[in-house]
Amino acid sequence: MSDNKIQLENLYEEGDQWVQNLGDETIHAKRMGGIFRNFKWLAIIFWTPFFIGPYLTWNDKQAILFDMENRQYHLFDITIFPQDIWMLTMVLLFLAILLAAMTTVLGRVFCGYFCFQTIWTDIFTWVETKVEGTPMKRRKLDKAPMSFYKLKTKLIKHAIWMSIALFSGVTWMLYFGVTWADYFNADISTITLTITVTIASGAYIFAGFMREQTCLWVCPYARIQGAMVDNQSVMPTYDHYRGENRGKLKKGEFVDGNGDCIDCNQCVAVCPTGVDIRKGQEYGCITCGLCIDACDSVMEKVGKPKGLIRYTSLAELEYKQAPKPLYKRPRVIVYGSILVAALSILAYGMSTLAPMDLKVLHDRQPLFVQLSDGSIRNKYELKVMNKTDKDMQVDISFESPIKGLKFKNSLDLVTIPTGNVKSIFVYLSAYENNVGDDYEVTFVVKGAQSTLEYKTSFFTPRSMR
Template sequence: MSDEVEKKEMGAVTTIYHEFESWNANLGEKTIHAKRMPGFFRTVKNYTQLALWLPFFLGPYLRWNGKQAILLDIQNRQFHFFSLTVLPQDIWMLSLVLLMAAMTLFAVTSVASRVWCGYFCFQTAWTDWFTWVEDKIDGNPAARRKLDDAPWSLDKIRKRVFKHVIWALIALLTGISFSIWFVDARDYWNNLIHLNLPKVGWVVLTMFFFGTYILAGFLREQACFWLCPYARIQGVMTDSQTILPAYDVKRGEPRGKLRKGGESTAAQGDCIDCFQCVQVCPTGVDIRNGQQLGCITCGLCLDACDAVMEKIGKPHGLIRYASLDELSGKPAKKLYQHPRTLVYLTIILLALSGIVYGLSHLGSMTLRVIPERQPLFVTMSDGSIQNKYEFKVVNKTDKDIHVKVTAEGGIAGQQIIGAEETQLTHHGRGTSFTIFVKAPGANVMQEITPIEFRVEGVEDPTVSAEYSSKFNGPKH
């Protein structure tokens, strides 16, 4: 880039700098129109948002064996994940998933501040998409501010209508995409097109439509300031060792305008008071005033500052990801020296181990056998001893299955009464039936004898379950 071009660009930038030299954080009086600038962190932000939220829109349309691959069927109390079906009996794994997600959020925050808010959060993502639409229709921030203050005209009405229609379509698609995680996507679209959704379907769609439209279109950063609880508690999760966007005061101060020709005084710091970091901030924060509640750690101010530093021939990093201890010259601690983070990681590993164990022992059928307590056994007229058992079988497949009952161990010569015919187990729920075990009294040599029951699918023998129980007899 030639010196002449640099002077022209810096001259244009200086005009913008002067326009925003008295910028203050917006508390809702006016809409913040953040400038969109290319850069490393903007690219990271775009890709991370797509990586998390594109599956949200497309995931429910994935089919598996003729059915929706992932379906959180609350109505029938079944969660389907490809060939895996999770029933309410296995809901403890969902608790571990939520615990692991929470601890991951806390651990990442303690190390790198509000990374979730800046790169993944649905409020951040949808606001970013809404403002992108606004930027394409209404123009750059200066044009949008001018349009806000302009009187109503045909051009303003046209732009406003077009923008709000696009916003409404995004909000509607968001509501539909959320709903079809809980009902079959094809059935939902068919019912929606024919205006035949159930009442709860209309309520959920309406709530998500207006929630998305208002939060992303109008509240924007105010939702982060006043509605989000995580924004309030994030301060207690960080300390002086946490890495976050920070302004290097020693290098930047004292601030001063860049003189004509790109010169600066010897006593002047690297910050030329251009306000580019403020202009790109989606919450209107001036990072040079220190850490604030509004900072969502998105890193866009780093892109803006580095772009300016490059133009004036200064090194990058006046605003950078760094800990406050690092900026003050203190030695940085290693990750293993953060006890709180280690606690988070330990809980994450324990929760993950529980989830892996649960999935590996989930099976397609579960069996629970409850022996009769009153009485423990019955002495029959022929001298034989009989025990009564309540069988509870949960069929986790998507088909009704007939099962046969067998037993191993127990008493020599025992008979299983009630297993002469197969028992029908209904898919996706529990089935109960009663089984009696009768054994010759002369063969019952001890008060408690181990016995293992097994149920096995007639149509599919690979679907089976076992349960260890006991056979009760009289004292000898």
């Protein structure tokens, strides 16, 4: 066994190697430039639509609006009603499986770049850096006794934090039809105020104070993600074969027996969760890649090749195996199949989303009545729903092979209010002698944008025998 291998085994046998910050101290991560830091800035832009969405208009109305009072959900030209809420199930299924698929392929890359907790924490710590200074200055300020300077600095930071948190809470409620004027005029309900304060407080506490502790103690995903990865998952990994033994090094120098890691701890200094990637994967790692930026910068300065810490898989690092194609990985195949199925069902639902809905209920008590002239009458309740944002006029007619079947009342140009279901009672009558073996009746509801049909039956004493 090589000396390097023995050293590695001793390294991982040491009891103090697997260390996780459990909230005993505040992580003040150093900010460094690099490709993965740039990716994180781009990820922040990913959340920009959240803040501009409520202000978009479409056809002189709010483009994205969740109208809970009228049970209407508007997304530009699309209006979704509770009857179509099954599509939300497909959306949630798609996002959940997409998260699992991303984890299988790239580890917790969602946590590192796109999770709202990560984004808000990154913004809050950026503000902290601008107000309080470098990590070293922030640590000194935390330990320093209270003074006018410390009080002023802390008040400025927390005022900005609370402004961002409150803006986030208000923005969320704007999607539900609340306006800034409602807040300024104190014309908001207790529920609206409670939700706003809850979201603002959550952002302030989770992003400002708990930070990585939110991922460790609150978010269940950090606990279960270990079951989603395998030895083919690509994650930030320290190449211990190349890096060990560690030792201080100056540019151009060579120390016999030392690896490329110069033990500068820059990878730990930039980690937003305080993880030492050199000790192996820990569930605190959110795979953001900032340690790669730090290590590559140091390797460049000391004249070593980049990639001591890099995105790679365990199979590639330990066994020098090329990554398997995605189509040869069972987990990816299963996740991909579910994703395609959910997306297909969702696409079908969106493409067949009609501007109105029709249901016909046949009166069952009684199924029919016999009139004084000997004819048989059936009663139907037509439930027509207007799924548009304007009142709709429809014509109601029927088709049937039954001879002499007729309406009792005229149903031309019936008005259906926007977003409402209107019950229309229809009476059809015919003489039993004119009713053959085919009892089918098809109601036709014709509107300006679409025509719907609904098949039912016409009952007579003979049909019940």
